[in-house]
Amino acid sequence: DGGITQSPKYLFRKEGQNVTLSCEQNLNHDAMYWYRQDPGQGLRLIYYSQIVNDFQKGDIAEGYSVSREKKESFPLTVTSAQKNPTAFYLCASSDRVGYGYTFGSGTRLTVV
Amino acid sequence: AQSVTQLDSQVPVFEEAPVELRCNYSSSVSVYLFWYVQYPNQGLQLLLKYLSGSTLVKGINGFEAEFNKSQTSFHLRKPSVHISDTAEYFCAVSHRSNDYKLSFGAGTTVTVRA
Numbered sequence: 220d221g222g223i224t225q226s227p228k229y230l231f232r233k234e235g236q237n238v239t240l241s242c243e244q245n246l247n248h249d250a251m252y253w254y255r256q257d258p259g260q261g262l263r264l265i266y267y268s269q270i271v272n273d274f275q276k277g278d279i280a281e282g283y284s285v286s287r288e289k290k291e292s293f294p295l296t297v298t299s300a301q302k303n304p305t306a307f308y309l310c311a312s313s314d315r316v317g318y319g320y321t322f323g324s325g326t327r328l329t330v331v
Numbered sequence: 332a333q334s335v336t337q338l339d340s341q342v343p344v345f346e347e348a349p350v351e352l353r354c355n356y357s358s359s360v361s362v363y364l365f366w367y368v369q370y371p372n373q374g375l376q377l378l379l380k381y382l383s384g385s386t387l388v389k390g391i392n393g394f395e396a397e398f399n400k401s402q403t404s405f406h407l408r409k410p411s412v413h414i415s416d417t418a419e420y421f422c423a424v425s426h427r428s429n430d431y432k433l434s435f436g437a438g439t440t441v442t443v444r445a
Contacts, residue, residue, distance in 0.1 A: 223374075252432070259340070261421065261437040262375075269430065277432075309374055313431070318382060319365050320433060322374035 221246045225310050225323035231331050232297070232304065240295045240326045242310035248321070249314060251293035255279060256307040256325075265308075268293055297328060305330050335424050337436035344412055345444055352407040352439045354422035364405040365423040365433065366396055375421060381405065392416070417443045 223244045232238045244251065250269045254262040264277030268287040282301025287293055293312075297304045307327050311320035338353040356362060363382050367375040379390025386398040396407045405422060422436040 225374075250431075259437060262435040264432065267432060307372075311375075318363065318431075319377050319380050319425075320375075322367075322376070324374045325372070327372070 223310055223312055223321055223323035225308075225326050227326060228324065230326055230328045232328060233331060235299045237296055237298050238328065240297070240308055240310075240328070242293045242295065242323060243291055244293075244312045244321075244323075245291060246312055246321060247290070248312035249290070250312060251287070252311045252313075252320065253277075253283075253285065253293070253295045254309045254311065256309060262309065265295065304328055335422050335434055335436035337420075337422050337439050339439050340437065341440050341442070343442045343444065346414055347411050349408065349410050350412050350416075350441060352420050352422075352441070354405045354407065354436060356403050356405065356422075356424045358403070358424065358426065360426055360428065362424045362426045363431075364396075364398060365425070366390065366394070366405070366407050367421045367423060368392075369419045369421065369438075371418075378407070378420075412441070412443050414443050414445065417441060 226241045252267040253265040263279050265283050266285040268274035284296045309325050310323040313320045334357045336355045344350045365380045366378040369375045378394050379388045381388045381398045389395045394409050419438045419440050421438050423433040425431045425433045
């Protein structure tokens with residue numbers, strides 16, 4: 220079945236460490252997105268990519284980095300510069316027409 | 332730019348009662364509208380979407396929504412809820428001018444009680 224796979228489901232990070240969250244899709248979608256979810260704040264866009272080897276900052280890109288070397292993959296790195304990284308991270312994809320997104324099941328990141 | 336306001340952050344409701352979740356958006360241009368549902372520790376699942384045509388949209392799990400252009404609203408309804416409808420619901424909007432990126436409301440938590 221086609222879908223989006225995020226891994227790991229739970230991730231613990233020590234202060235000062237970088238961590239990378241994986242997002243893989245087999246839907247043949249051009250566009251991919253990373254959102255951060257905090258209680259009561261909805262979803263906030265971190266980065267998005269509409270085509271391989273190209274990506275743009277979203278509303279809260281500071282402290283994060285991404286790459287898009289393959290159409291199927293859009294990993295997110297949470298760097299040590301991100302001051303409050305504990306959150307639920309969601310990856311999504313869509314076709315270029317943009318008629319809604321397909322979401323992964325999320326990664327919960329906790330800083331310990 | 333579009334913004335989305337979900338007017339209720341929490342909606343408690345008894346099983347088999349109707350529920351309405353309110354969503355308003357601000358935009359001066361035509362938009363696409365969506366409702367998503369999120370169960371605890373899971374991703375978002377599309378309930379329904381409005382792209383064009385009939386203003387009454389039917390979705391999965393017995394949900395429906397009505398697009399009202401004059402009131403810039405897209406309220407979600409279900410005539411009779413089940414315990415399994417307990418979840419968080421998000422309204423979202425997109426438009427071509429914003430590369431079809433979705434802007435989400437803050438969410439409405441629905442708690443269904445027996």
